[in-house]
Amino acid sequence: MKQRAWLVQRAALALLLMVSFYALALGVAAALLWIPYEAYSNDVRLPAKIALLCVAGAGTIVWAVLPRIDRFVPPGPALTSTEEPKLFAVLTEVAAATGQEMPSDVYLVNDVNAFVTQRGGVMGVGSRRVMGIGVPLMQSVTVQEFKAILAHEFGHYHSGDVKIGPWIYKTRAAIGRTIEKLSDNVLQKIFIAYGNLFLRVTHAISRRQEFIADEVAAHAAGAAVMASALRKAHGAAVAFEGYWSAEVSPVLNSGYLPPIANGFARFVQTESVRKRITDAIRTEETEGHSNPYDTHPPLRERVVALTSLTPSGLGDTRPAISLLSDPARWERKLLGVVINEEWARALTPVAWDKIVETVYVPLWRQGVKENGRLLAGATSARLPFAGRLPPPPATLGEREAPVLHQIQVATMALSLALLNAGWTAVTSPGEEIVLRRDGRELRVFHELMLLATGRTTENEWAGRCMEWGIEGVALGQAARV
DSSP, X not given: OHHHHHHHHHHHHHHHHHHHHHHHHHHHHHHHHHHHHHHHHTTOOOOHHXXXXXXXXXXXXXXXXXXXXXXXXXXXXXXXXXTOHHHHHHHHHXXXXXXXXXXXXXXXXXXXXXXXXXXXXXXXXXXXXXXXXXXXXXXXXXXXXXXXXXXXXXXHHHTTHHHHHHHHHHHHHHHHHHHHHSXXXXXXXXXXXHHHHXXXXXXXXXXXXXHHHHHHHHHHHOHHHHHHHHHHHHHHHHHHHHHIIIIIHHHHHTTEEOOHHHHHHHHTTSHHHHHHHHHHHHHHHHHOOOOTTOSSOOHHHHHHHHHTSOOOOOOOOSBGGGGSSOHHHHHHHHHHHHTOHHHHHHOEEOOGGGHIIIIIHHHHHHHHHHHGGGGTTOBTTBOTTTTOSOOTTOOOOGGGHHHHHHHHHHHHHHHHHHHHTTOEEEOOTTSOOEEEETTEEEOHHHHHHHHHTTSSOXXXXXXXXXXXXXXXXXXXXXXXX
């Protein structure tokens, strides 16, 4: 009750600041126009340049603060109850539990996130409810945790902040446009100061709205479930960018489409990624702090607030992605919306266990062809970078970059040589590429780094190459084999 009373007071303050901003902007514009008008009325000779600057400044401010029509661009493919009855059954259930109407449109997005908003119209007038649901988020949480997240989003409708949101958002945009259009002068500094005050007040409201929405989620799906969902979403967000850039992008750029959500599930289970996620959550829960300009409170404060609410059981522990009838089809449609539809349709499906042969081997061949000069005269047993890097724990910087590039090219060339010698290459999202033969495993880049830092001697390396059956291979020619 206290939270809602505080929120009402702050919302009233935000509305007052919104009205005051437009009054300030229009007042400044009127004052600028008054100067040449008053000079003209009193037959005062005002330099033409000053008069022009006053009129231009007034016009700039008025144009900056004029409300814009919200032209909504779908963030992903639209979902329907006909196509996805299981998902919409959950949405309907959560909407009823929170006493809210269903959104007009529901979209899939490529983010570890879910959101609700009012889009379309002008300053919220004539707008409609829109919900976005992230595919990687659905892969990261259980159905019950997904229900808690949905209840949190419906909680934003419940507390009414989605209705005031367009007004706040548009006012922020108007302040930003005004600051951008004005040159570096006293007027701009006035609007910057006002903008900072507006951000501090409205972002404080946003943070408090998150706590209220968390309460709604706790009552609908359970406080412990919501806390678990928050932790998982935070951890998945930490991992997703690396997954997309390191694992997915090379495959897409090669013209193939892997099972993205399935790959992300495998990625976050690898030891190194799991440790990074665990460390990130622990750090956020122990050291996270709020900034006056943050729109969301830190994970630590949200989890602490939830501990005082009623816990609940685990509920439905299936992965939330199971609510989608065909995730792979939606992944292709999502890429078509956010990147290019024709390009997305042309992508060839590929399983993760076929990635090396379909994607990486062609990339290796191309890489060695383009950079073979770096390995001119080198064989697999005699490499030019042996012992040229300082051993750990030395930090590698720009001086070592040429050697590291040489090692990367050698890794591609040596991998091709090993494949030609009968080895097989395997990998999984988040894992190194491992070459195997007769029960032996080889991580090529790791082995070359041991050689480069002197932890493996040149004679030891030559012996290993003989053992592997590749001692005489000219690495600069590996791409041609």
